Amino acid sequence: MAVLVYVEHPEDELSQQALTFARALGEEVRAIGVEGAAYAPAGFAAAIESVVAQQPYSAVLAPGTDHGNEVLAHLAARLDLPLAANCVSVTLGDPASVTRVRWGGSLLEEARVHGAALLFTVAPHAVAADAAGVGFIETVRADDDPVKVLERVSTATAGVSLADADVVVSGGRGVGSSEGFAVIEELAALLGGAVGCSRAVTSAGWRPHSDQVGQTGTKISPEIYIACGISGATQHMAGCKGAKKLLAINPDGEASIFASADYGVIGDLHEVVPAISAEIRKARGA
């Protein structure tokens, strides 16, 4: 049998990872893209369903992106098959065995999936994309469906986007107030980085949700993440595990964030962060 991969964007790393994951399953891989004037979740799923109907597949998979998970959930509902979202490992069979992420990656679930074909999405960064390239991708046309993108409203973004920033400086509950973020903003600006925050901060209304790093906020992958006054709840850590280096500044040396940190400073961010900014200015001779 063969496996079918829905390739969302051939140039996108997560689609390439899904292809790499599919090739490792040891069966013939057929890759398809969906061509449509506008994204339409049900219309895209219907197009994939028509391909699935052509021959038996042991698995149908997609990258575990917003759209990948949405389209596969539609496909699963149409085919009345179970769907295992965000898998890190898969063994085909009936039942198939999968390991998938829960709690944004803070827990793993081992599960058996009972269905004629295994529908699943690949958790981001479960594998590294191999050098084999994307290969041949067939395109199918999306079915017409009224639930489709009717227009795109562009949103102006000022400065570095949180998701793409090489440096992120975040503040947590320890910042104490919206005004308290001035020191965080200053350090972020000196390093050409973006400002982030924890969920406690957005819940308190100190910063907009667009600044939130976490399981239900933005997932970041900077070269260095500077977390100030953040305790390290799993909700937050799920958003910053992609950071290459983590520097935690917290007055509580027992705070759980230090278990995931490369560097730590024990102290009050209101004293430590301005001192770091001053040190940077001094080094730059300004």
Place this chain on the structure above:
Amino acid sequence: MNILVCVKRVPLTGGKMVLTDDERAISTRHLGFTISPHEECGAEEAVRLVEQHGGSSTVLTLGPPEAEEQLRDMMAIGVDRAIHLVTDGEEWDPQATASAIADAIRAQDEHPDLILFGNESADAGNYQVAIRVAYTLGLPVVNGIKALSVDGGAVRCEQEVSGGRDVFVLPMPAVVGVLEGINLPRYPSVPGRLRAKKKPVASSTPARPDARLEMVKLTLPPGSGKQVEVLGTGPEAAPAVLSVLSELGLV
């Protein structure tokens, strides 16, 4: 306008997860409970839409008897009534969950115009219950929504994408999965909590079908293996921080 919002009781996890002895759940001996963050925003959105357009809101959960606590929490912020599909605490897979929710919606005298879900639950993160409910009921659905408005018989939904927002317009009745950030949920007031105690909860006990996505056990991912290097205490640590930033080529 009648709005139904579906929520799930989940543990309020702290910094470290500990599993139960049977490795099928998180040990909650020292934890409180809440609902998934996306769903808190779904409930807030339901209350706001009723404030704007009139009608009534209902919160539904499938969960153990203790999940009534979460239903009361949502009624304390202004949801009018609740539906509790009571389980024995065993986990239900997404297909079983969706099917029980769809049955409960069909059994209502008045069908909702809008059914709100969180984009995915905080714990299981299956990303599919809203979509399965929509298919079972034959309704249009869109997930991942960061802004929503109702105009006439349609709901306008915005999905955040790189560089902008994609707009969908769904005729109602419709199903919408929302994301945290669509609003800032209010905190329940004391009078709200008192009113919530008197609001009606309709309970039923659906039978759990066999799981097709069958959880075998949970495991903790391997630790980061990191050993933190403490650079110092207080502002005196700044020069050591500068060396780290210099090594990374930032200064």
